[in-house]
Amino acid sequence: MSFAVLAKGAATIAAALTPLAWLAGAGYDRPPARDPIAVVRIDPDAFAYRLSGEFDRDGQPVNAPQRPTRFERPFFMMRTQVSAAFYERCVAARACAPLGRGATARRDAPAVGVSWRDATAFARWLSRETGEAWRLPTDAEWAFAAGARFNDDAVVETVGSFAQRWLAKYDQETALAHALPAAPQPFGAFGANERGLEDLSGNVWEWTDTCFERQALDAASRPAAPPVVNCGVRVVEGAHRAYVSDFIRDARAGGCSVGAPPSHLGFRLVRDERGLVAAAIRLLRGAGKRG
Amino acid sequence: MLTRRTLMAAAAAAALIAAAPAFADDFATMPREKVELVAPPFIHPHEQATQRPPSIVEFKMTVQEKEMVIDEKGTKIHAMTFNGSIPGPMMVVHQGDYVELTLVNPETNTMAHNIDFHAATGALGGAELSLINPGEQVTIRWKATRAGVFVYHCAPGGPMIPWHVVSGMNGAVMVLPRDGLKDENGKPLHYDRAYYIGEQDFYVPRDDKGNYKTYESLADSYPDTEEVMRKLIPTHVVFNGKEGALTGKNALTAKVGETVLFIHSEANRDSRPHIIGGHGDYVWESGKFANRPERDLETWFIRGGSAGAALYTFREPGLYAYVTHNLIEAVELGATAHVKVRGQWNDDLMKQVRPPGPIGGATTGFLDAARPRPN
Numbered sequence: 313m314s315f316a317v318l319a320k321g322a323a324t325i326a327a328a329l330t331p332l333a334w335l336a337g338a339g340y341d342r343p344p345a346r347d348p349i350a351v352v353r354i355d356p357d358a359f360a361y362r363l364s365g366e367f368d369r370d371g372q373p374v375n376a377p378q379r380p381t382r383f384e385r386p387f388f389m390m391r392t393q394v395s396a397a398f399y400e401r402c403v404a405a406r407a408c409a410p411l412g413r414g415a416t417a418r419r420d421a422p423a424v425g426v427s428w429r430d431a432t433a434f435a436r437w438l439s440r441e442t443g444e445a446w447r448l449p450t451d452a453e454w455a456f457a458a459g460a461r462f463n464d465d466a467v468v469e470t471v472g473s474f475a476q477r478w479l480a481k482y483d484q485e486t487a488l489a490h491a492l493p494a495a496p497q498p499f500g501a502f503g504a505n506e507r508g509l510e511d512l513s514g515n516v517w518e519w520t521d522t523c524f525e526r527q528a529l530d531a532a533s534r535p536a537a538p539p540v541v542n543c544g545v546r547v548v549e550g551a552h553r554a555y556v557s558d559f560i561r562d563a564r565a566g567g568c569s570v571g572a573p574p575s576h577l578g579f580r581l582v583r584d585e586r587g588l589v590a591a592a593i594r595l596l597r598g599a600g601k602r603g
Numbered sequence: 604m605l606t607r608r609t610l611m612a613a614a615a616a617a618a619l620i621a622a623a624p625a626f627a628d629d630f631a632t633m634p635r636e637k638v639e640l641v642a643p644p645f646i647h648p649h650e651q652a653t654q655r656p657p658s659i660v661e662f663k664m665t666v667q668e669k670e671m672v673i674d675e676k677g678t679k680i681h682a683m684t685f686n687g688s689i690p691g692p693m694m695v696v697h698q699g700d701y702v703e704l705t706l707v708n709p710e711t712n713t714m715a716h717n718i719d720f721h722a723a724t725g726a727l728g729g730a731e732l733s734l735i736n737p738g739e740q741v742t743i744r745w746k747a748t749r750a751g752v753f754v755y756h757c758a759p760g761g762p763m764i765p766w767h768v769v770s771g772m773n774g775a776v777m778v779l780p781r782d783g784l785k786d787e788n789g790k791p792l793h794y795d796r797a798y799y800i801g802e803q804d805f806y807v808p809r810d811d812k813g814n815y816k817t818y819e820s821l822a823d824s825y826p827d828t829e830e831v832m833r834k835l836i837p838t839h840v841v842f843n844g845k846e847g848a849l850t851g852k853n854a855l856t857a858k859v860g861e862t863v864l865f866i867h868s869e870a871n872r873d874s875r876p877h878i879i880g881g882h883g884d885y886v887w888e889s890g891k892f893a894n895r896p897e898r899d900l901e902t903w904f905i906r907g908g909s910a911g912a913a914l915y916t917f918r919e920p921g922l923y924a925y926v927t928h929n930l931i932e933a934v935e936l937g938a939t940a941h942v943k944v945r946g947q948w949n950d951d952l953m954k955q956v957r958p959p960g961p962i963g964g965a966t967t968g969f970l971d972a973a974r975p976r977p978n
Contacts, residue, residue, distance in 0.1 A: 368958050371955070371957075371958045412813075416812075472947075472948070473920065473947075473948030474921075474948075474955075475919065475920040475921035475948050476920070478921050478922055479920070479921065479922065479943055479945065482854075482922055482941075482943065483943075486851040486852055486854075487852075489851070490851065490852060493677075494672070494674075494675055494676050494677030495676065495677045526959060526960075528958065528960050537960050537961055538961055540959070540960065540961055564675065564934070572850075572851055575675065
């Protein structure tokens with residue numbers, strides 16, 4: 313075959329492939345090819361979920377109820393927290409605020425000093441880039457996926473004043489967070505759980521999308537009033553559960569007077585399983601917006 | 604009858620006795636006591652009121668130059684310490700006693716060191732008579748003529764003075780009146796436990812990315828550190844040498860009904876201690892027991908270069924935060940300690956009348972209606 317014929321053939325093939333490549337997630341500013349995001353598939357199942365938020369019964373703070381919870385559909389959770397380098401790509405794309413001073417963009421270590429707002433902005437950017445629906449997990453999803461790494465924050469119920477419970481929670485959080493290394497560690501340093509998710513409940517606390525709720529219960533543990541929901545504060549999961557204002561990047565500065573605050577704030581994302589057609593529609597919608 | 608006049612006379616007499624010089628023979632026959640120092644925030648066992656005659660109390664401290672972690676992110680500095688801790692250990696004697704300190708500067712150290720006792724008289728607090736090179740030791744003796752809590756610190760000369768002090772080389776002594784602490788009416792005050800909280804300001808250099816810098820050696824760290832010091836803004840303000848040192852597993856403890864003496868020193872910079880949820884029942888703010896304590900303070904002032912003492916009897920169980928009440932320093936720079944207090948809650952002092960809940964409805968009688976009243 314002559315060179316011209318080959319070239320024409322190549323051009324034809326390229327022309328045919330381009331729309332497919334586009335459908336598969338290419339956009340105007342597609343970054344160079346990278347490793348696919350490592351995820352773990354979490355299959356649906358039932359579990360006993362320790363609700364998040366604050367509960368009081370008859371005016372006294374009590375442990376959150378444990379509620380049988382079932383997920384209907386599988387979801388995919390990132391194997392590791394989002395790395396500093398990965399987060400930097402969002403910053404470079406001007407879709408995320410830069411990380412605080414002292415951050416270095418490592419590929420093998422988590423992005424820390426990240427607020428819920430930062431994590432949400434990253435999820436939106438990643439969703440646009442990939443055409444997939446990435447988001448923060450709910451607290452229930454995190455607890456379910458974490459499995460053995462989930463640290464139940466219930467304390468032994470004490471009869472008596474709130475002060476005993478207060479001291480018990482302080483001791484519990486102190487024990488759970490004791491002897492964590494100070495600096496962020498490379499991925500894998502804290503090991504994997506039974507599902508292969510790495511570094512859960514290490515020295516990085518992970519944002520969830522779940523809002524802080526306060527629920528009053530009556531003496532029979534039934535809701536005594538509508539719950540008060542504060543979405544300015546989100547549930548943060550790790551060695552122990554914490555509630556942190558959504559704009560806080562360093563929990564040391566955002567917690568209460570006493571307690572064991574999270575060492576570092578970071579995150580990992582989940583995406584739902586979806587059909588190919590839905591993905592294509594999403595892409596086309598997105599492309600239309602870019603015009 | 605105990606009047607203010609008789610009290611003043613007694614204090615004057617005590618001071619006179621304390622100031623009366625002893626002669627060489629007296630030192631030969633004077634009782635001696637050797638004390639093993641204990642790392643802060645704890646204090647070696649001691650009497651409050653004592654029947655013991657004035658004695659020579661022997662202490663020994665070794666200067667340790669070493670790298671130390673000073674915050675929860677793992678920031679390291681080259682520290683200079685008395686006995687390996689920041690602050691150095693507290694020494695307790697009684698008015699009229701003599702402190703005989705042996706100071707050792709091991710061969711492995713790189714700097715000359717000495718000690719200036721604010722409680723002592725003359726020779727720059729002892730600094731002029733105690734400068735030792737690596738490989739040397741020295742012993743000095745000074746008379747505890749004044750009752751109170753006082754700072755001690757290293758003061759080798761010139762720019763080395765502030766550098767050694769803000770590298771951790773400071774601590775405090777307590778000189779108790781021989782008949783113990785008294786309130787403004789001469790009534791004895793007794794503490795069930797005492798804590799020594801040494802506050803430290805650090806000045807750690809940063810690189811242009813904002814990361815704290817590390818250095819090969821103590822000497823290498825000096826030029827950059829001096830530059831930060833000259834700006835007078837610390838990067839860290841911490842208790843017991845490290846952010847979080849007195850929290851979590853190392854939180855201070857007490858019981859409802861216990862009286863605790865909190866001794867606070869800051870060898871370089873002003874501070875304003877405050878017990879969140881508590882008070883200073885009796886506070887010697889400037890730290891000297893010949894002065895009447897102030898009563899019922901919310902926050903007290905420790906002038907830089909001094910120590911103060913506050914007595915508080917805990918009345919409620921739960922958690923307390925002991926902070927400097929520049930809250931930026933307390934939270935952002937590390938100056939927070941926690942106190943865990945066990946005991947019975949007293950509803951009379953404080954009660955949550957209606958728990959947080961949706962706005963609207965009654966604010967009183969909310970919970971009491973269906974509940975039997977406790978006796």
